[in-house]
Amino acid sequence: MxxxxxxxxxxxxxxxxxxxxxxxxxxxxxxxxxxxxxxxxxxxxxxxxxxxxxxxxxxxxxxxxxxxxxxxxxxxxxxxxxxxxxxxxxxxxxxxxxxxxxxxxxxxxxxxxxxxxxxxxxxxxxxxxxxxxxxxxxxxxxxxxxxxxxxxxxxxxxxxxxxxxxxxxxxxxxxxxxxxxxxxxxxxxxxxxxxxxxxxxxxxxxxxxxTAQFIKDATEDTVKVRSPQLDRLRELLVAQSARVTDSIEDNALVVHGVEAARIGELAAGNGLTLHELSPQLGSLEEAFMQLTRESVEYHAHE
Ligand SMILES: Nc1ncnc2c1ncn2[C@@H]1O[C@H](COP(=O)(O)OP(=O)(O)OP(=O)(O)O)[C@@H](O)[C@H]1O
CATH class of the missing domain: 3.40.50.300 (P-loop containing nucleotide triphosphate hydrolases)
Known part of the structure; x- marks a missing residue:
């Protein structure tokens, strides 16, 4: 010790x-x-x-x-x-x-x-x-x-x-x-x-x-969803007060603040097809950048 x-x-x-x-x-x-x-x-x-x-x-x-x-x-x-x-x-x-x-x-x-x-x-x-x-x-x-x-x-x-x-x-x-x-x-x-x-x-x-707690505390868990009926799914999620952002991939959304299981149920309940439903865990890089932002000696000019 x-x-x-x-x-x-x-x-x-x-x-x-x-x-x-x-x-x-x-x-x-x-x-x-x-x-x-x-x-x-x-x-x-x-x-x-x-x-x-x-x-x-x-x-x-x-x-x-x-x-x-x-x-x-x-x-x-x-x-x-x-x-x-x-x-x-x-x-x-x-x-x-x-x-x-x-x-x-x-x-x-x-x-x-x-x-x-x-x-x-x-x-x-x-x-x-x-x-x-x-x-x-x-x-x-x-x-x-x-x-x-x-x-x-x-x-x-x-x-x-x-x-x-x-x-x-x-x-x-x-x-x-x-x-x-x-x-x-x-x-x-x-x-x-x-x-x-x-x-x-x-x-x-x-x-x-x-390490697990450090990442959990500093990053937000999100869920990636792919569907051929993306617009309809987006409407349903927004109606549930979820925050939805576009994914860098085609036909995909990133959902903040709603668990994957709930999104799956919502899609099934409305007859929507899902091609992917994957929880995205934060990375140690993201957590580290988030928590040490204030204490970096020299920042690069943006
Ligand atoms: N012998 C020394 N004399 C004066 N300043 C020092 C000395 N050793 C370290 N420092 C200063 O103390 C601070 C901490 O340095 P240190 O090398 O411990 O950091 P570090 O976290 O190991 O950095 P790195 O990841 O770049 O190796 C820095 O500002 C450095 O310039």
Whole structure:
């Protein structure tokens, strides 16, 4: 578990993180979202003791990072996958990390196996593809078998297969009861990966909730209807006080504020044919844009 209380970081007159309180639960994948400059990296650095809070605190499993005796055994973090000595082999890189935390050598082979790098363990890490580098980085985070894991933009630049592998791996780590905290810009990916979200803007907390609830709260559910008798259907819906807008598709309408079942009954009751009746769920993108609109540092000129 990670717990931040009143966490604040100022750089001169810039308030990067502003009185932030949240908790990241064990056994779940929690996404960390916010527009550019929102303070995500600064928060992650404070969790890892790389930056000191101006005020407030953040605890990992009840203790500040700097009070952890062998930090890799409590928290594993991947901030930059290319952070390896290019001429070292994957195994040598992990052996060096393990040694610095008093972790036995045999664990190196275990984690190489966990991330599927056993075959290439002797190859120079500098020659690895981005996907392999991410796997090596993740192997490093697992060396101390930590209960808490932090990943900063782990799927950036990966191909679909690499993204899928990381998503499934994170779910597996959470299923083992670990705390998994992931920042990402890829919202559609986060919607599939994170069960919970912590969303910040301008250093402040915007939302801490489940992903499903976040989308539900910020977006409106609508229903798409296609029918060869669209005008008649539109009249009936408007008579029921529904708000109806045109769909970008031909012969289709978007209905706001009426459930799909009610629309189906209305059509059947009036002898109208429907070719489609599909509830449209809001997306994490829409919800994110809606809730962070006020806290984007720089808007593009429209
Ligand atoms: N070392 C520093 N010195 C001065 N200002 C800083 C420093 N680090 C971060 N900031 C500022 O603090 C704010 C938060 O930055 P941070 O990098 O934490 O945001 P972020 O959410 O990680 O952004 P991004 O998504 O772009 O990586 C920004 O306004 C940034 O310019």
């Amino acid at each position: 990670i717990e931040a209380t009143g966490l604040t970081k100022r750089y001169g007159s810039t308030v990067a993180v502003d009185d932030l309180s949240f908790s990241v639960e064990a056994g779940r994948v929690t996404g960390f979202l916010g527009p550019n400059g929102a303070g995500k990296s600064t928060t992650m650095r404070m969790i890892l003791g790389l930056d000191r809070p101006t005020s407030g605190k953040v605890l990992v499993d009840g203790r500040a990072y700097r009070d952890l005796h062998r930090p890799l055994r409590t928290v594993g973090a991947l901030l930059d996958a290319k952070w390896v000595h290019p001429n070292r082999s994957a195994r040598a890189h992990l052996q060096w990390l393990a040694k610095s935390n008093g972790i036995p050598d045999r664990r190196v082979d275990e984690v190489l196996d966990l991330v599927g790098l056993t075959q290439v363990a002797k190859r120079r890490a500098g020659g690895f593809s981005l996907g392999m580098s991410q796997r090596l980085g993740i192997a490093g985070t697992l060396l101390g078998d930590p209960k808490v894991l932090l990943f900063d933009e782990p799927v950036n630049g990966l191909d679909p297969e690499g993204i899928l592998w990381i998503r499934q791996f994170m779910h597996r780590l959470a299923d083992q009861g670990r705390t998994v905290f992931v920042s990402s810009h890829l919202l559609s990916e986060m919607a599939q990966t994170a069960q919970d979200l912590i969303v910040i803007g301008k250093g402040r907390l915007i939302a801490q909730t489940s």
